[in-house]
Amino acid sequence: MASLLVSLLIYACFVVGCSSLTRPVDTPEPQSQPLSLGQNGSSDGVPSVDVPMALRVFSVDYHHVQAPFEIVLWIMLASLAKLGFHWSGRVPAVVPESCLLIMVGLLVGGVIYGVRHSAPPTLSADAFFLFLLPPIVLDAGYFLPGRLFFENLGTILWYAVLGTLWNVLGIGLSLYGVCLLCPSSLGDVSLLHCLLFGSLIAAVDPVAVLSVFEEMHVNEQVFESTSRHLGGFFLGLFFGLVAALTSRFTPRVPVIAPLFVFLYSYLSYLTSEMLHLSGIMAIVTCAVTMKQYVEANVSERSNSSIRYFLKMWSSVSETLIFIFLGVSTIQDVHMWSWAFVCATLLLCLLWRASGVLLLTAVVNKVRRNKVTFRDQFIIAYGGLRGAICFSLVFLIDDFPKKRLFITTTIIVILFTVFVQGMTIKPLVDLLDVKRKKRALPTVSEEIHSRLIDHLLSGIEDVVGYWGQHYWKDKFEQFNRKFLRRFLIREEHQDRSSILRVHQELERREQRGDGETAVKASSRLLLPDEMDSIRRILSMNLHNFNNRQMPTYSRHTLHQDLDRTLHRHMSLGERRSQTAAILGLSRAPSPHSSVV
Amino acid sequence: MGSRASSLLREEEIEEIKKETGFSHSQITRLYSRFTSLDKGENGTLSREDFQRIPELAINPLGDRIINAFFPEGEDQVNFRGFMRTLAHFRPVEDNEKNKNAAVSEPLNSRTNKLLFAFRLYDLDRDDKISREELLQVLRMMVGVNISDEQLGSIADRTIQEADTNGDNSISFNEFMKVLEKVDVEQKMSIRFLH
Numbered sequence: 001m002a003s004l005l006v007s008l009l010i011y012a013c014f015v016v017g018c019s020s021l022t023r024p025v026d027t028p029e030p031q032s033q034p035l036s037l038g039q040n041g042s043s044d045g046v047p048s049v050d051v052p053m054a055l056r057v058f059s060v061d062y063h064h065v066q067a068p069f070e071i072v073l074w075i076m077l078a079s080l081a082k083l084g085f086h087w088s089g090r091v092p093a094v095v096p097e098s099c100l101l102i103m104v105g106l107l108v109g110g111v112i113y114g115v116r117h118s119a120p121p122t123l124s125a126d127a128f129f130l131f132l133l134p135p136i137v138l139d140a141g142y143f144l145p146g147r148l149f150f151e152n153l154g155t156i157l158w159y160a161v162l163g164t165l166w167n168v169l170g171i172g173l174s175l176y177g178v179c180l181l182c183p184s185s186l187g188d189v190s191l192l193h194c195l196l197f198g199s200l201i202a203a204v205d206p207v208a209v210l211s212v213f214e215e216m217h218v219n220e221q222v223f224e225s226t227s228r229h230l231g232g233f234f235l236g237l238f239f240g241l242v243a244a245l246t247s248r249f250t251p252r253v254p255v256i257a258p259l260f261v262f263l264y265s266y267l268s269y270l271t272s273e274m275l276h277l278s279g280i281m282a283i284v285t286c287a288v289t290m291k292q293y294v295e296a297n298v299s300e301r302s303n304s305s306i307r308y309f310l311k312m313w314s315s316v317s318e319t320l321i322f323i324f325l326g327v328s329t330i331q332d333v334h335m336w337s338w339a340f341v342c343a344t345l346l347l348c349l350l351w352r353a354s355g356v357l358l359l360t361a362v363v364n365k366v367r368r369n370k371v372t373f374r375d376q377f378i379i380a381y382g383g384l385r386g387a388i389c390f391s392l393v394f395l396i397d398d399f400p401k402k403r404l405f406i407t408t409t410i411i412v413i414l415f416t417v418f419v420q421g422m423t424i425k426p427l428v429d430l431l432d433v434k435r436k437k438r439a440l441p442t443v444s445e446e447i448h449s450r451l452i453d454h455l456l457s458g459i460e461d462v463v464g465y466w467g468q469h470y471w472k473d474k475f476e477q478f479n480r481k482f483l484r485r486f487l488i489r490e491e492h493q494d495r496s497s498i499l500r501v502h503q504e505l506e507r508r509e510q511r512g513d514g515e516t517a518v519k520a521s522s523r524l525l526l527p528d529e530m531d532s533i534r535r536i537l538s539m540n541l542h543n544f545n546n547r548q549m550p551t552y553s554r555h556t557l558h559q560d561l562d563r564t565l566h567r568h569m570s571l572g573e574r575r576s577q578t579a580a581i582l583g584l585s586r587a588p589s590p591h592s593s594v595v
Numbered sequence: 596m597g598s599r600a601s602s603l604l605r606e607e608e609i610e611e612i613k614k615e616t617g618f619s620h621s622q623i624t625r626l627y628s629r630f631t632s633l634d635k636g637e638n639g640t641l642s643r644e645d646f647q648r649i650p651e652l653a654i655n656p657l658g659d660r661i662i663n664a665f666f667p668e669g670e671d672q673v674n675f676r677g678f679m680r681t682l683a684h685f686r687p688v689e690d691n692e693k694n695k696n697a698a699v700s701e702p703l704n705s706r707t708n709k710l711l712f713a714f715r716l717y718d719l720d721r722d723d724k725i726s727r728e729e730l731l732q733v734l735r736m737m738v739g740v741n742i743s744d745e746q747l748g749s750i751a752d753r754t755i756q757e758a759d760t761n762g763d764n765s766i767s768f769n770e771f772m773k774v775l776e777k778v779d780v781e782q783k784m785s786i787r788f789l790h
Contacts, residue, residue: 444757444774450737452713452783458661459685461651464629
């Protein structure tokens with residue numbers, strides 16, 4: 001580990017050395033030189049002629065490759081830091097990765113500052129939004145646990161939207177109060193600034209942050225932002241479907257199949273950014289849409305490639321951001337105000353905690369699977385602010401106290417990452433949180449649950465009730481009839497659902513969800529047997545959905561029932577019934593827990 | 596009991612059903628509309644054919660057994676009371692009910708009664724045991740025709756093995772409850788009957 005750290009330092013020096021070596025040759029450049037990763041070539045033009053042979057050769061070559069070279073060095077630094085970090089056995093258990101990355105960043109920043117006596121390069125908005133953010137969001141979207149997400153969509157939106165609003169308003173307003181209390185030092189911070197600050201420091205979920213931030217930054221009208229999100233959504237949908245269709249034709253050229261996933265997602269992001277629509281929405285929708293079709297169309301190897309590349313890119317992005325965070329902490333100008341900083345820290349914790357408690361109290365009245373106190377603690381305490389807050393604070397238009405905001409943001413991030421990050425694990429152990437036990441259910445549970453599912457489905461039919469099953473069924477119907485037939489290769493269409501379940505199980509086992517109840521309770525059952533049983537059971541459900549008798553398709557029959565039901569229910573009742581059904585979402589199956 | 600008018604629900608009946616099943620007034624009237632819409636013969640009771648006319652139920656692998664569950668032992672017609680009694684099992688369990696002690700007889704939608712309902716889907720001969728054959732029958736219905744008998748047999752054996760604690764090679768109701776103790780039955784076996 002020590003040797004790796006040393007080599008890290010050497011690399012850092014290398015970075016600094018290279019950039020400072022170009023200095024005598026460069027024309028003088030502005031102080032805060034943004035490391036805009038998208039720039040080709042250097043901003044200066046002419047290589048010097050007066051430099052001695054060896055150096056001249058060197059500098060000419062360096063100019064030529066400066067931009068990509070520096071980029072690679074940064075990424076290399078980040079990755080080596082990660083490697084070194086995980087090399088040691090015990091450190092990762094105590095110190096979260098983000099801490100270490102920030103520390104590395106601090107080190108590098110310190111070195112650069114020491115050599116140059118000026119501020120190190122900071123992240124430009126463009127670089128962040130165009131290059132560093134998309135991989136993270138794409139990763140999140142692609143690996144979204146589909147069923148869990150949609151089943152808990154209500155709760156998720158509840159916490160995300162309301163929680164964010166609560167935090168933003170709370171923190172913003174309280175901070176404004178604090179500013180009013182210390183007119184001497186904080187007098188020129190306006191309410192808008194406070195709210196803006198609140199919005200970027202409060203929310204933790206990047207999507208929420210960015211959407212709130214976008215709203216406040218650009219336009220406060222809800223309609224505008226909704227339409228932007230909707231626009232993004234449809235754009236993403238479009239690209240997702242096109243990507244799925246394209247993947248249908250890739251069997252002859254399997255090698256480039258993964259490329260399409262990335263290309264289309266990124267394209268959807270860029271297109272919506274170009275049209276001032278919500279790029280994040282677009283990319284997430286694109287990923288979620290295309291996933292099942294692509295996975296069915298494309299070979300297993302390509303699937304693995306896609307997954308690994310996604311993980312890799314998002315990991316690199318995150319790492320880079322954290323390192324920049326550390327680097328940028330070493331600044332010339334830090335504006336400090338005890339009142340502001342301490343107030344922010346306190347308020348963040350307070351408002352988040354109170355928000356979570358309140359929201360949970362309400363949501364637990366509606367949900368079956370209650371959100372426990374331990375879950376609440378995690379949601380409240382585990383809210384680590386990260387790189388995104390940091391990058392966003394730089395985007396604020398310049399105003400006198402901007403430095404203060406930046407400093408405070410850095411402090412908050414450092415605090416949350418170091419203090420909260422390091423203490424959450426022991427605290428959670430103390431509370432004995434039931435971590436997501438991905439225990440595969442026993443065969444009995446599986447079979448009896450299926451029985452109950454069929455039973456409930458039947459009773460719902462008797463009652464004529466459009467429950468959650470109805471809409472799921474309807475979508476599956478549409479999916480099977482049109483989408484899958486169109487978007488998936490001929491030979492792969494039937495295999496899909498069984499293959500999916502089978503693959504999911506394989507994946508789980510490979511990922512090492514080792515404490516499977518399979519091994520624990522049904523002492524003798526081998527994973528393969530379990531797989532085959534599962535395959536059998538899931539195949540049946542597949543058949544069940546498929547077994548449509550010609551005269552009795554789901555849609556025509558409901559028209560029949562509709563007519564009779566209409567006689568007994570007014571249209572208003574029908575509509576409110578449907579709306580109520582859509583609003584109430586059931587809790588997830590007991591085999592998974594929600595955090 | 597010929598005309599529609601005489602099969603309208605009377606207030607006293609609604610009260611009685613309310614007491615027995617725990618449904619609210621509006622839920623009962625709504626389900627009554629559903630009942631009458633299914634009742635093609637308009638005689639105030641449902642027959643098996645009336646149920647079989649529900650198309651999705653026809654495709655449901657357990658359709659016949661579910662229909663059977665509505666009819667009391669040996670009868671061919673079910674009236675509205677019986678209909679509601681069966682549906683009462685699927686009422687969500689409310690919090691204030693959980694604390695009622697067993698002075699009152701256990702409500703129809705308690706966890707035990709829900710599980711008993713499911714249990715009875717297997718246990719046709721009502722001997723309070725799910726034998727291997729009964730299990731195989733249900734498995735065969737759920738799984739379809741693509742599976743060989745040996746595979747099915749091994750699944751059945753595994754199921755029994757996991758549950759059986761007294762070694763009689765069948766699953767009693769208590770063993771059944773034990774196996775499902777981790778499953779959130781109250782939620783899984785509930786339908787939100789809207790008010």
